[in-house]
Amino acid sequence: MLEGIVWERPWLAPYRERGQRVAAQLLRGSSVSEALNAQAPDLDLPLFVPQSELPEGSAYEAFIFDTGRVPTRDNLHDFFNGLIWLHHPGLKRRLNALQAAEIAAQGLGSQRGAVRDALTLFDENAALLQAPEPLLDALRQRDWQRLFMQLRPLWAQARLQLFGHALLEKLVRPRKPITAHVWVDGGARPDAKPFAPLPVLGVPGWWAGNEAPGFYADAAVFRPPRVL
Structure with a gap:
């Protein structure tokens, strides 16, 4: 095990x-x-x-x-x-x-319903992030180049802790697509699933491979925001 x-x-x-x-x-x-x-x-x-x-x-x-x-x-x-x-x-x-x-x-x-779905997602796959507002804004916008490249020095001021136990289990065998869900908006009840996806191996200092040119150009992992 x-x-x-x-x-x-x-x-x-x-x-x-x-x-x-x-x-x-x-x-x-x-x-x-x-x-x-x-x-x-x-x-x-x-x-x-x-x-x-x-x-x-x-x-x-x-x-x-x-x-x-x-x-x-x-x-x-x-x-x-x-x-x-x-x-x-x-x-x-x-x-x-x-x-x-x-x-x-x-x-x-x-079916669990929206609230239980959101609670389960948080319990299984959440990450807790305290970071300067520019990083949080880039994360909300899924602006990966700004988040991980242009604002890379700001990650030294961030505190990221993985909370989801299923997330930790998956990371026993790290793979580039593994993604955490970060709570980015407050509120008493998480009815709307207010989470932002964060590809964990993209975090500066967490994976040597993200120093390589083109690491963040993989659109299958670092997906652009949806166009509504």
Whole structure:
């Protein structure tokens, strides 16, 4: 399960120390839930439990909210989900509460609905970005040359942290098209999916290949904005 994780990757820096401790316990034979619980004795966190504790037909998010337990499989996806819980418990609890509220109000149908879709996208694939306004504006406009080339020095003033656990899982095997969703507009409820796409390997300093001429000219990855 841990094969391929390179902890020296820049996007893993916030999770490196604790992630390596969890990984070490897995190598000694612990389950993912056991290894995560061992790292959180003093944190206000739900209890990580085996996936088998989730009753058949129960909604995952509602179960977490109602019981304070996170069903956890022994795989890479749930390993990274647990690391995010350890590092951002407040945000994870807020997302879970919003999901549970939507389930209580709308029930479980064949489709999640706009709000649950947006919450799930954030939980699985979001990145948190604090940056000078020119960078944020270029990102909103999908002006890739300005964002990554003309404004490249401004990235030294930016703080980017990957939040989505599915995103971290995909980046175990980095590929140029892997894209994060960055929250760029505030608001109490993310009904309109106010996210901007950010090709992660385009971030200056995060991938040696983006120093090469023409890296950002790949229109299959760095797509121009849609014409309405």
